Amino acid sequence: MAVMAAALHASTVTEAVNVLDAGSLLAAFGALGVAVVLFAETGLLVGFFLPGDSLLFTAGLLCAPGVGGAVHLALPQVLTAAVVGTLIGSQTGYWIGRRGGRALLSRGRSRKLQEGAARAEEYLARYGHAKAIVLARFVPIVRTVLNPLAGALNVPARTFALWQVVGGLIWAIGLTLAGYALGSSVPNVDRYLLPVVALVVLVSLSPIAVEVLRSRKQRGADGPAAEPTDAPDHATAPPAP
Numbered sequence: 001m002a003v004m005a006a007a008l009h010a011s012t013v014t015e016a017v018n019v020l021d022a023g024s025l026l027a028a029f030g031a032l033g034v035a036v037v038l039f040a041e042t043g044l045l046v047g048f049f050l051p052g053d054s055l056l057f058t059a060g061l062l063c064a065p066g067v068g069g070a071v072h073l074a075l076p077q078v079l080t081a082a083v084v085g086t087l088i089g090s091q092t093g094y095w096i097g098r099r100g101g102r103a104l105l106s107r108g109r110s111r112k113l114q115e116g117a118a119r120a121e122e123y124l125a126r127y128g129h130a131k132a133i134v135l136a137r138f139v140p141i142v143r144t145v146l147n148p149l150a151g152a153l154n155v156p157a158r159t160f161a162l163w164q165v166v167g168g169l170i171w172a173i174g175l176t177l178a179g180y181a182l183g184s185s186v187p188n189v190d191r192y193l194l195p196v197v198a199l200v201v202l203v204s205l206s207p208i209a210v211e212v213l214r215s216r217k218q219r220g221a222d223g224p225a226a227e228p229t230d231a232p233d234h235a236t237a238p239p240a241p
Contacts, residue, residue, distance in 0.1 A: 022051050022058040031077040035085035043089030048144040056175035064183025082172040090147045090164045097151025116141035120149045134167035
């Protein structure tokens with residue numbers, strides 16, 4: 001009977017949790033949910049739809065004093081879970097791509113996943129390994145696909161490990177502390193959670209927007225390359241005999 005009751009309770013909790021809603025995930029699983037979701041989002045292709053940005057910000061918000069009510073989290077636990085989940089997840093995604101190759105990405109039937117793979121490859125080609133790995137952290141779907149893609153494209157393991165740690169720490173700790181700072185400074189901010197989270201998602205896209213605008217301005221400043229002319233040189237008339 002106890003086993004059946006436990007199974008029924010677990011089933012009820014699972015049905016009640018909305019995996020697309022950060023608040024629902026945190027209410028059900030707490031800091032452990034942060035680690036699991038970030039691992040799935042950054043390490044497993046099936047996790048591309050999970051709400052990484054909003055989850056981190058909301059978790060930080062719920063760590064602030066007086067915020068969250070029944071769902072109150074401890075900041076050290078959330079930071080630890082966020083860092084562990086995102087760093088191990090990204091490294092796992094890299095090694096999956098290293099073993100599976102490009103065929104692994106081509107098997108995905110999701111249009112968004114395929115678009116994310118194309119954008120991730122574009123970032124690697126345009127910005128180079130280091131900058132692309134860091135910037136991808138702030139772009140939903142791309143941060144999921146870039147890790148296995150980097151492995152499939154044979155990005156050096158040391159290069160990937162270094163910059164995924166740099167990007168992961170900036171992303172995970174930065175968003176969590178931003179949520180905590182807002183919750184600590186604005187009274188009753190949890191009443192406006194949805195618009196605040198939406199704003200955070202938009203802000204998280206700003207690094208890529210800045211890079212795109214900068215690259216366009218640079219291309220415009222360089223101007224089109226001069227095309228060689230095919231007109232033959234005018235030969236001088238031969239001297240009269």
